[in-house]
Amino acid sequence: MTIELTRTPTTHRLGVAAVTLGIFTIVTTEILPVGLLTPIGADFGLSPGRTGLLMTMPGLVAAIAAPVITVTTARLDRRLMLCALMGVLAVAGFLAAAAPSYELELLARFLVGLTIGGFWSIGAGLAGRLVPARWTARATAVIFSAVPLGTVLGVPGGTLLGELLGWRASFAALGGLSLLVLVALFATVPPLPPLEVTRLSVLRSALRSSNRALLATCLVVIGHFAAYTYLTPFLRPFVPPELIGLLLLVYGGAGLVGNLVAGTAVARHPRLTFATCAGLMATAMLLLPLAGQTTPAAVALLVVWGLGYGGVPVCTMSMFAAAAPQSREAATVLFTSSFQAVLSMGALLGGLMVDALSVSTAMVAGGICVALTVGVVTWSRTQVAGT
Secondary structure, eight states: OOOOOOOOHHHHHHHHHHHHHHHHHHHHHHHTHHHHHHHHHHHHTOOHHHHTHHHHHHHHHHHHHHHHHHHHTTTSOHHHHHHHHHHHHHHHHHHHHHOSSHHHHHHHHHHHHHHHHHHHHHHTTOHHHHSOGGGHHHHHHHHHTHHHHIIIIIHHHHHHHHHHHOHHHHHHHHHHHHHHHHHHHHHHSOOOOOSSOOOHHHHHHHHHTOHHHHHHHHHHHHHHHHHHTTHHHHHTTTSOHHHHHHHHHHHHHHHHHHHHHHHHHTTTOHHHHHHHHHHHHHHHHHHHHHHOOSHHHHHHHHHHHHHHHHTHHHHHHHHHHHHOTTOHHHHHHHHHHHHHHHHHHHHHHHHHHHHHTOHHHHHHHHHHHHHHHHHHHHHHHHHHHHO
8 A cells, every 4th residue: 555645735736836837847848949940040050940840859759758658667656757857857958058059959859858758648647646536627727727828928938038148048947947846846746656557558458449539639739830830930021029929928828718718618518629729720820821911910810829729738638538537647648649749740741841832831731730620529529429
């Protein structure tokens, strides 16, 4: 029998807050190159498409790291694993800030991918062990709010810092924040011996029951990141550079609202909520190249896009959880692995289109891909209703 530390309401909140701050730091670190793509590319003399590999690398690594780290460390204390992974993220931040070459920058992003794969797979499903059962749903929503918060505060803040002090200062700051999170996790999260061992057989079983969740995740995330990764180059011709961070802040603020609304609605209407989110995203992405080439129009369409994407993580995770109710950690691993794999694929495909054709082409292609998600989710609803 395992014994965990006695927890008070205060430690409940602090433990959840520490995990949330960890995911916030990870999300910000992963997505920050979107806001700094142009200065990073200029520093290393790279095209936007090749610079976009900084978004591709972490996703590819995380997709492999999620199941590998979860299975190989299945018997280790989960608190110690979270702390170790934040230490890796701190190294990645400081290396990114100091890297004299693009190759070392990619190495830093490799380390980011390791952290994403391990931390998300372990941390995203910990709410039930940190708080009483009656608070689990609320604590889970708080933890997942780190995704839009990273977009609302992290990426615009890092972009602004990069504009003022240079892009390397942003990554150095994230390295320092990672160390603070490490200390907070160790101080506020109790020892968490594994309650269930996630084996490959459990993952295979969960995978077989998650076909619809995988297809929907692939379409919406590929489409989103094929376009969103290159949002800064798209906006630069008609938006002053000093306003880019502000527009990303507007987008992120809408994402936070979308997360809150979807988090409330998804329990009762999961597929309708998902279809609505994808529809909003597709509409904005398809209209941006046609009608979004002024600052006011871009702001309006980014609000619509943000509202839609804010609900995507909670919708996709809910689909995986419903498909694999027998193993919470296995569902989280599948969610993390598939999300990150297609994130990197979307950034890569978008980069190829940007370099070969134009940023607008990537926007339209991404919008079409996301629009297909609406059909998949609607079809899924019909199938389920008929069984």
